[in-house]
Amino acid sequence: MLVDETTFIVNSLPALAAFHAHVDKIIADYPYITFEWRIGEDRSLDQNALFHVWLYEYTAFLLHKDKRSVILAEMEGTKRMAKKAFYSQFGHPWMIFRPIHPKTREEGLPQYTSSKEWKVGEMFQFLTWLQMTAANDGLVLESLGEFRKNQNKHG
DSSP: EEEEETTOOOOSHHHHHHHHHHHHHHHHHOOOOOOOOHHHHHHHOOHHHHHHHHHHHHHHHHHOGGGGGGGGGHHHHHHHHHHHHHHHHHHOOOGGGOBBBBOOBBOOEEEOOGGGHHHHHHHHHHHHHHHHHHHHTTTOOOOOOOHHHHHHOOO
């Protein structure tokens, strides 16, 4: 299934056939192409969007301001704070990586992975934790979209 100009989800034999046809069409116009792939179920856009909506709401709550006045730096601070707290509590290895220097092969200090790389179940765990953490602070974050469906399925 073609999602956008550079993303194709292959999750069935008909989708595989459509992908092959799409690649044939691209190769006709561009003889050199690089493909990247990720194995595993993809998170929905709803879940990703919800994560960012919640970050703005939580940031505004913590700063006692309107969410429309939250700036990116403030939201990023909340995101990093949340990743650190979640990792400290659960220690999931998918939360961190160590960058490697290309020449010396020296490992750098651990950094948090990008949430866009997390699988459906990983994101579900994080969102569940974030919702409960915000509730403990006095903020109710509404369950919506894919996350709500997953809660109903697993709850």
